[in-house]
Amino acid sequence: MTTIRDVAKKAGVSVATVSRYLNDSGYVSGDAAKAVAAAVKELKYELNPVARSLNTKKTNLIGLIVPDITNPFFPELARAVEDVALTYGYTVILCNSDENPEKEKNYLETLKKKYIDGFIVTSNQLDAPHYANMALPIVALDRAINEHIPTVASNNREGAAIGTRVLLERNCKKILFLRGPEELNPANDRYEGFMDAIRDAGVDYQIVVCPFHFADSEKIVDEVLREHKDIDGIFASSDVSAAGALKAASKLGINVPDELQVVGFDGIAMGAMLTPGLTTVAQDVYKMGAIATRVLIKRIENQVEEQHFFEVPVQLKIRGTTRSVEK
Amino acid sequence: MTTIRDVAKKAGVSVATVSRYLNDSGYVSGDAAKAVAAAVKELKYELNPVARSLNTKKTNLIGLIVPDITNPFFPELARAVEDVALTYGYTVILCNSDENPEKEKNYLETLKKKYIDGFIVTSNQLDAPHYANMALPIVALDRAINEHIPTVASNNREGAAIGTRVLLERNCKKILFLRGPEELNPANDRYEGFMDAIRDAGVDYQIVVCPFHFADSEKIVDEVLREHKDIDGIFASSDVSAAGALKAASKLGINVPDELQVVGFDGIAMGAMLTPGLTTVAQDVYKMGAIATRVLIKRIENQVEEQHFFEVPVQLKIRGTTRSVEK
DNA sequence: ATATTCTGTGTAACCGGTTACACATTCGGA
DNA sequence: TCCGAATGTGTAACCGGTTACACAGAATAT
Numbered sequence: 252m253t254t255i256r257d258v259a260k261k262a263g264v265s266v267a268t269v270s271r272y273l274n275d276s277g278y279v280s281g282d283a284a285k286a287v288a289a290a291v292k293e294l295k296y297e298l299n300p301v302a303r304s305l306n307t308k309k310t311n312l313i314g315l316i317v318p319d320i321t322n323p324f325f326p327e328l329a330r331a332v333e334d335v336a337l338t339y340g341y342t343v344i345l346c347n348s349d350e351n352p353e354k355e356k357n358y359l360e361t362l363k364k365k366y367i368d369g370f371i372v373t374s375n376q377l378d379a380p381h382y383a384n385m386a387l388p389i390v391a392l393d394r395a396i397n398e399h400i401p402t403v404a405s406n407n408r409e410g411a412a413i414g415t416r417v418l419l420e421r422n423c424k425k426i427l428f429l430r431g432p433e434e435l436n437p438a439n440d441r442y443e444g445f446m447d448a449i450r451d452a453g454v455d456y457q458i459v460v461c462p463f464h465f466a467d468s469e470k471i472v473d474e475v476l477r478e479h480k481d482i483d484g485i486f487a488s489s490d491v492s493a494a495g496a497l498k499a500a501s502k503l504g505i506n507v508p509d510e511l512q513v514v515g516f517d518g519i520a521m522g523a524m525l526t527p528g529l530t531t532v533a534q535d536v537y538k539m540g541a542i543a544t545r546v547l548i549k550r551i552e553n554q555v556e557e558q559h560f561f562e563v564p565v566q567l568k569i570r571g572t573t574r575s576v577e578k
Numbered sequence: 579m580t581t582i583r584d585v586a587k588k589a590g591v592s593v594a595t596v597s598r599y600l601n602d603s604g605y606v607s608g609d610a611a612k613a614v615a616a617a618v619k620e621l622k623y624e625l626n627p628v629a630r631s632l633n634t635k636k637t638n639l640i641g642l643i644v645p646d647i648t649n650p651f652f653p654e655l656a657r658a659v660e661d662v663a664l665t666y667g668y669t670v671i672l673c674n675s676d677e678n679p680e681k682e683k684n685y686l687e688t689l690k691k692k693y694i695d696g697f698i699v700t701s702n703q704l705d706a707p708h709y710a711n712m713a714l715p716i717v718a719l720d721r722a723i724n725e726h727i728p729t730v731a732s733n734n735r736e737g738a739a740i741g742t743r744v745l746l747e748r749n750c751k752k753i754l755f756l757r758g759p760e761e762l763n764p765a766n767d768r769y770e771g772f773m774d775a776i777r778d779a780g781v782d783y784q785i786v787v788c789p790f791h792f793a794d795s796e797k798i799v800d801e802v803l804r805e806h807k808d809i810d811g812i813f814a815s816s817d818v819s820a821a822g823a824l825k826a827a828s829k830l831g832i833n834v835p836d837e838l839q840v841v842g843f844d845g846i847a848m849g850a851m852l853t854p855g856l857t858t859v860a861q862d863v864y865k866m867g868a869i870a871t872r873v874l875i876k877r878i879e880n881q882v883e884e885q886h887f888f889e890v891p892v893q894l895k896i897r898g899t900t901r902s903v904e905k
Numbered sequence: 906a907t908a909t910t911c912t913g914t915g916t917a918a919c920c921g922g923t924t925a926c927a928c929a930t931t932c933g934g935a
Numbered sequence: 936t937c938c939g940a941a942t943g944t945g946t947a948a949c950c951g952g953t954t955a956c957a958c959a960g961a962a963t964a965t
Contacts, residue, residue, distance in 0.1 A: 254921055265945040270923060277924090278943045300692050301632050302921035305950045310628075310692075315672075320653045320660075323847075330648045333674050342689070345642075345672040347660050362669070365627050365637075465851055494851040501853040520650075521848045524792055524821040526828040581951055592915045597953055604954090605913045629951035632920045 253294045261290035273298060304366050313547060314362050314370040316346045316355060322463070323491065323519040324536065325373070328392070331540025332371055339548050341368070348374060356381040363387060368551045371543050375434055388550035390543045394436055401550070403543040403561040405534040407437045410565035411444025414486050414514045414532040417567065419452050421512055421574050423484030426454060427475060429461040429468065429496065431488035441488045441516060457482070461492050468495025476503055476511075483511055490515040490522050490531055497525060497572065513572040527571025539563050580621045588617035600625060631693050640874060641689050641697040643673045643682060649790070650818065650846040651863065652700070655719070658867025659698055666875050668695070675701060683708040690714060695878045698870050702761055715877035717870045721763055728877070730870040730888040732861040734764045737892035738771025741813050741841045741859040744894065746779050748839055748901050750811030753781060754802060756788040756795065756823065758815035768815045768843060784809070788819050795822025803830055803838075810838055817842040817849050817858055824852060824899065840899040854898025866890050 255273075259266045264283050271277040272287045279287075290296070304310045315332050317325045333343045344367065346358045355374060359381055362370075369388035376382070377397045382389065391402040418426055428445050431438025442458075449456050457479065461471050468487070472495060476482060487493035493515030497507060505511050507527060515522060518533020542561050549556050582600075586593045591610050598604040599614045606614075617623070631637045642659050644652045660670045671694065673685045682701060686708055689697075696715035703709070704724045709716065718729040745753055755772050758765025769785075776783050784806065788798050795814070799822060803809060814820035820842030824834060832838050834854060842849060845860025869888050876883050 252921090255923095256921080266922080267924075267945060267947095268943085271944090274923080278941085280943060283943080297691060299921050301628065301637075302950090303923075304628050305632055305921080305952085306923045308950085312671075319657065320647070321657045321847075323650070323653075326647045326650075326653045329672060330646065330674060333647075333672060342692075343672050344639075345656060345660060345670050347657060364624060365669075465847070491851075498851065498853055520648075520792070521851060524818075524825065524848060525852060526825055579951090582953095583951080593952080594915060594917095594954075595913085598914090601953080605911085607913060610913080626951050629920090630953075632922085632951080633953045635920085 252299075253296045255296075255298070257294055258287065258290045258296050261294060262286040308366045309368055309551075310366045311341045312344055312362075312365070312367045313341050313544075313551075314344045314346055314358065314367050316348050316358060316370060316372045316374060318350045318373060319347050320345065323521060324489075324517055327519075327536040328373075328540040331537040332544045335541045335544035336548070339544075341548065350375060352376045352381075359385065369547045371540075371547055375436070388547055390547040390550070392539060392543050398559070401546050401556075401559050401561070403539050403546065403563065404437065405539065405565050406562050407440035407565075408444035408447065410516065410532045410534070411441035411486075411488075412448040413444075413565065413567055414516060415445050415448035417514050417530065417569070417573055418484035418486055418512055419448065419454060420576055421484075423512060424454060425479070425481045426456040426484040426486060427472075427479075427482045428456060428458045429472070429485065429487040429489075429492045430458050431460075431492075432462055433460065438488055445486060455481075461488070461495075463489040463491050465491050465495045465498075468492035469498045470495075472496040472499040473503065476500065476505065485511065485513045487513065487515050490517040490519045490529060493529055493531065493572075494521065494525060497529070507572050508574045512574060515572075518566070518568060522568070523570070525572075530570045530573040531568050533566045533568050535563050535566065579626075580623045582623075582625070584621055585614065585617045585623050588621060589613040635693045636695055636878075637693045638668045639671055639689075639692070639694045640668050640871075640878075641671045641673055641685065641694050643675050643685060643697060643699045643701060645677045645700060646674050647672065650848060651816075651844055654846075654863040655700075655867040658864040659871045662868045662871035663875075666871075668875065677702065679703045679708075686712065696874045698867075698874055702763070715874055717874040717877070719866060719870050725886070728873050728883075728886050728888070730866050730873065730890065731764065732866065732892050733889050734767035734892075735771035735774065737843065737859045737861070738768035738813075738815075739775040740771075740892065740894055741843060742772050742775035744841050744857065744896070744900055745811035745813055745839055746775065746781060747903055748811070750839060751781060752806070752808045753783040753811040753813060754799075754806075754809045755783060755785045756799070756812065756814040756816075756819045757785050758787075758819075759789055760787065765815055772813060782808075788815070788822075790816040790818050792818050792822045792825075795819035796825045797822075799823040800826040800830065803827065803832065812838065812840045814840065814842050817844040817846045817856060820856055820858065820899075821848065821852060824856070834899050835901045839901060842899075845893070845895060849895070850897065852899075857897045857900040858895050860893045860895050862890050862893065 255266050255269050259269045268283050269287050272279045336343050348355045371390050373392045389400050391400045430442050461468050485496050500511050515529050515531035518531050522529035522531050582593050582596050586596045595610050596614050599606045663670050675682045698717050700719045716727050718727045757769050788795050812823050827838050842856050842858035845858050849856035849858050
C-alpha cells in the first residue's frame with residue numbers, strides 16, 4: 252500500500268505539502284502541485300479514508316434510522332437518501348429501530364463512536380435525552396418536531412382535508428375515518444385535517460383508531476362495516492389500512508366504488524396495483540428524503556441554513572376506489 | 579476524550595496491557611485485569627473504533643448491494659441482513675446499484691478503501707473482473723453463481739414447477755407463462771421449472787417475456803389476453819408481474835379465478851393485499867438474507883465453511899386467484 | 906542443577922493521514 | 936529603503952489504537 256510518505260518522497264516534497272495539495276488547503280506552488288500530481292499518478296496513490304477520519308473525525312457516512320424498512324413507506328425514502336447522499340460523496344448506513352428507544356439509542360451511540368457525520372431519523376422519540384445530547388447534525392423526517400432539529404414533513408393536515416373532500420364531493424353521506432395511532436404526530440395531523448373538512452360538512456361520520464397494518468385494519472373495518480351498513484365512504488390514514496378496508500369490503504360483498512368509496516393516504520406503489528386502483532393522497536416521499544439529505548449535508552458541512560421546517564406538498568391521485576364527480 | 583493511555587496511567591500499567599485486556603489477547607494477570615477494569619470504569623473509557631480500524635483494517639461494517647431497495651423484494655432482505663448483522667455486532671451499508679456495473683464497482687472500491695469487512699450482493703455482474711479481484715469476503719444472493727463466491731438462493735426451478743402444477747391441477751387448458759428477463763439467472767431457473775412441469779402435461783401453453791414491472795406487465799398481458807381468449811391460467815415469474823396480469827384481466831372484464839387463474843412467484847406482502855389474494859410461490863426472503871449474513875460473517879471471521887451453495891425452500895401460498903381443486 | 910517453556914509486562918514502532926508552528930522568500934506599500 | 940503581509944514549505948506532534956519484540960520471573964522437564 253502506498254502512503255502519503257511514499258508520494259512525498261517521490262515528488263521531492265514533504266508530507267505536509269502533499270496533504271495540502273490533496274486537500275486543496277493552504278499554499279502549494281504550481282511546481283509542487285505538478286510534482287505531487289505526477290507522483291500520485293505514477294504510484295497510483297489512493298488516500299486512506301480511515302486514517303483521515305482518525306484526524307478529522309469525519310467519515311462521509313450518514314445514518315438513516317427508520318422504524319422498519321419493510322414498511323412500504325420507507326424503501327422509497329431510503330432510495331432518495333441514498334441517491335442524494337451518493338451525489339455528495341456520502342454513504343448511507345441503514346438502521347431499523349422498530350420504534351424501540353433502546354435500539355435507537357444504541358445505534359446513535361455506536362455510530363457516533365465511529366465518527367458518523369449525521370443522522371436522518373424517523374422516530375417518535377426525538378425529545379428523548381439521547382437526542383438532545385447528541386451534538387451531531389440530525390434531520391427529522393415525517394415525525395416529531397423539535398425546535399432544535401430541522402424537520403421535513405408532508406402537509407399532513409391539509410392533505411387529509413383534501414382527501415376528505417374527495418369523499419364529500421362524491422356525495423358520501425356517512426364517512427368512516429380510520430385514524431392512525433395516537434402517538435404518531437402525522438397521524439394526529441391527518442386527524443385534524445379530517446376534522447377541518449368534515450366539521451361543517453353536515454355529513455355523518457365515525458372515527459376508529461386503526462394501526463397502519465393490513466390485517467389489523469381488515470379486521471377492524473370488517474367489524475365496523477357489519478355494524479354500520481350505512482357507511483358509504485372510508486378515509487384511511489394510510490394506504491395500507493385502506494387496503495385492509497378494501498379487503499374487508501370485498502369479503503362482505505360490498506362493491507367499491509358503487510356502494511362504498513375509499514381514499515387512502517401515502518401514495519405507495521401498491522395503491523396502483525390494487526383493483527380497483529386506490530384513490531389516495533400521495534406524499535412525495537422521494538422528495539422528502541432528498542430534501543432531508545440535502546439539509547443534513549449542509550449542516551454537516553457547516554453551511555448555515557436558518558430554515559427549520561420543510562413542508563412537502565401532497566398530491567391527490569384519483570383512481571378507481573372513488574367515483575367520478577357527479578354534476 | 580479519554581484514551582487508552584489515560585487508562586494505562588490510571589491503572590498503573592502499560593498501554594499494551596490495557597489493549598491486551600480489552601481484546602482478551604495475550605497474557606494479562608488477574609491483578610492487572612482488575613486494575614484496568616477499574617480504571618476503565620472510573621474514566622468511563624470507550625474504545626475508539628476508528629483508531630482500531632486503522633490498525634486492524636476491520637470496521638464491523640458490511641455492504642448490502644441491491645439493484646433497487648424500492649423493488650418490493652428487497653426491503654425484507656435488507657431487514658434480515660440488518661437484524662442478523664446487529665446480532666453479531668455489524669452494521670449495514672445500503673447500496674443501490676440499479677444493475678449498473680459502474681455503480682457497483684464504484685461502491686465496491688470506495689467501501690473497500692474504508693476497510694469495510696465484506697459484501698452481500700444481488701447482482702448479475704458477479705463474474706465481472708472487479709469481483710474477482712476483490713480479495714474481500716462476498717456472498718451472493720439470489721442471482722448468479724460463481725464457484726468462488728458462496729451463494730444463497732431459492733430452489734427456483736422446483737418452485738416454478740410447483741407453481742405450474744397448481745394451475746394444471748386446477749384444470750387449466752391453456753397456460754400463459756410470463757417469463758422473466760433472460761439475463762436473470764433466477765428467471766431462467768423458473769423457466770426451466772415451468773418447462774419441467776408443463777412438458778408432458780398435455781396442455782397448451784404460451785411463453786412471453788415480461789419484465790418484473792407492474793405497468794409493463796399489465797400492458798403485455800392485456801395484449802396477449804385480447805389476442806388469445808382461450809388462456810385460462812397465467813403463471814407469472816414474479817408477484818409484481820402477476821399483479822399486472824390481474825389488473826389487465828380486470829380491465830378486460832375477465833373474472834379471476836372463474837375464467838382465469840393466476841399464480842405468482844416471490845411472496846411479497848402485497849400479494850395478500852390484492853383482491854382476490856394472489857396465489858403464489860413464496861420465497862423465504864428473510865431466511866435468505868439471514869443465511870447470507872451468517873455465511874458472510876463466518877467468512878469475515880475466518881471460520882472455515884466448506885459449503886458453497888445454500889438453497890432455501892420455497893413455500894406455496896394458495897389464495898384467491900386460484901380455485902379450489904375439483905375432485 | 907540446568908535448560909526450556911510459560912506467563913506477564915513494557916517500550917516503541919506502526920497504522921496513514923492532518924496540521925500547528927517555525928522559517929524563508931517574495932512582493933506591495935509607505 | 937524598510938516593513939508587514941502574502942506565499943510557500945518542512946518538521947514533528949498528533950489522532951487513538953495494536954503489536955512485534957525484548958526482557959524477566961516462575962514453572963516444568965531432564
